[in-house]
Amino acid sequence: xxxxxxxFFRWLHVLSGVMWIGLLWYFNFVQIPxxxxxxxEQKPAISKVIAPAALxxxxxxxxxxxxxxxxLAGFNGxxxxxxxxxxxxxxxxxxxxxxxxxMGLIMAFNVWFVIWPNQKKALGMVExxxxxxxxxxxxxxxxxxTNTMLSIPMLYAMVSAQNYGY
Amino acid sequence: MKNPLESLHMTIVMGxxxxxxxxxxxxxxxxxxxx
Numbered sequence: 370x371x372x373x374x375x376x377f378f379r380w381l382h383v384l385s386g387v388m389w390i391g392l393l394w395y396f397n398f399v400q401i402p403x404x405x406x407x408x409x410e411q412k413p414a415i416s417k418v419i420a421p422a423a424l425x426x427x428x429x430x431x432x433x434x435x436x437x438x439x440x441l442a443g444f445n446g447x448x449x450x451x452x453x454x455x456x457x458x459x460x461x462x463x464x465x466x467x468x469x470x471x472m473g474l475i476m477a478f479n480v481w482f483v484i485w486p487n488q489k490k491a492l493g494m495v496e497x498x499x500x501x502x503x504x505x506x507x508x509x510x511x512x513x514x515t516n517t518m519l520s521i522p523m524l525y526a527m528v529s530a531q532n533y534g535y
Numbered sequence: 536m537k538n539p540l541e542s543l544h545m546t547i548v549m550g551x552x553x554x555x556x557x558x559x560x561x562x563x564x565x566x567x568x569x570x
Contacts, residue, residue, distance in 0.1 A: 397543060397546070398543070401543075402543060454564065455561075455564050455565070456564060459564060459565065459567050460565065461561055461562065461564065461565030464560070464561045464564040464565060465557075465561045468557055468560070468561065510541075511538060511540050511541070514540035514541070514543075514546045515540060517543075517546050517547075517550070518540065518546045518547075518549050518550040518553065519550070519553070520550070521547070521550030521551060521553065521554055522550060522553040522554040522556075522557045525554045525557060525558070526557060526561070529558075529561070533565070
């Protein structure tokens with residue numbers, strides 16, 4: 370029973386992480402590259418319906434991933450050593466999970482404090498000038514791309530940490 | 536100069552490069568004695 374809760378939170382962490390990164394990749398691999406191919410009169414279907422719904426699950430699954438990940442690390446007893454990137458202990462798995470955690474934290478920060486506020490302007494949920502709207506859309510896109518770039522080493526770090534010290 | 540993050544392909548390439556760097560750094564930390 371003692372070992373059930375780390376497993377349970379790992380399961381929640383993977384569930385929420387799949388939703389978060391899945392939606393991140395939906396934006397970057399599907400929505401953004403294809404917006405230009407959609408006729409102008411049909412664009413509101415994406416900007417007024419699909420994107421706001423996707424952004425809702427995107428930002429809350431990002432938060433859930435961070436919370437369940439920190440709880441999991443706490444249960445497993447490596448939270449502090451991993452956040453110090455294993456430099457104190459010289460343990461590869463703690464270095465790997467630590468780099469993954471820091472990249473995940475940076476990505477979640479980007480979601481909540483850069484991408485979401487700028488998407489609200491870009492999608493017209495907050496009234497701004499046309500110039501600010503275009504600027505906000507570009508900022509949101511670039512930070513979304515930053516997160517896509519970071520997701521590749523972040524997932525490598527997360528998965529590799531399970532395979533050290535066998 | 537165009538921001539490389541504007542290209543999805545360049546984004547993936549940079550992600551893979553970062554992964555290689557990460558692998559090397561993690562291996563180096565594992566090989567070094569703890570303090």
